[in-house]
Amino acid sequence: MENCIFCQIIEGKIPSNKVYEDEYVLAFHDIQPVAPTHVLVIPKRHITSLMELAPEDHVIAGKIFSSIQTIARELGLAEKGFRVVNNIGKDGGQTVYHIHFHLIGGRTLTWPPG
Ligand code: 5GP
Numbered sequence: 254m255e256n257c258i259f260c261q262i263i264e265g266k267i268p269s270n271k272v273y274e275d276e277y278v279l280a281f282h283d284i285q286p287v288a289p290t291h292v293l294v295i296p297k298r299h300i301t302s303l304m305e306l307a308p309e310d311h312v313i314a315g316k317i318f319s320s321i322q323t324i325a326r327e328l329g330l331a332e333k334g335f336r337v338v339n340n341i342g343k344d345g346g347q348t349v350y351h352i353h354f355h356l357i358g359g360r361t362l363t364w365p366p367g
């Protein structure tokens with residue numbers, strides 16, 4: 254998808270600090286981390302938001318969540334805990350319209366969010 258920052262990261266046109274990659278998924282460190290660990294997990298296929306994820310995308314959805322488990326273990330977050338966030342649309346705080354899951358950890362997180 255032209256003009257999509259995350260598609261450009263997938264294509265290697267914009268550099269990123271990668272932590273995980275497979276056929277379906279790419280994960281890289283967020284450029285403006287809100288915690289000691291802040292990774293973005295995205296599908297390689299452009300999907301605008303969770304609301305555009307279709308039932309036939311179940312393989313992608315499964316790969317996203319299994320990669321989150323792998324990354325959390327590799328980065329040492331699994332034992333202490335961490336948070337997964339998906340922002341949807343304007344009120345949800347979504348700024349990049351390529352579906353992504355924030356994996357946030359490395360400190361105690363407060364709840365509820367603002
Ligand atoms: P959203 O607000 O859409 O849920 O999250 C978008 C996230 O993407 C933000 O946390 C922002 O810091 C991150 N981000 C935006 N542009 C870039 C970029 O070019 N590289 C990286 N690594 N992260 C980015």
Ligand code: ZN
Binds near residue numbers: 254260298350
């Ligand atoms: Zn995209």
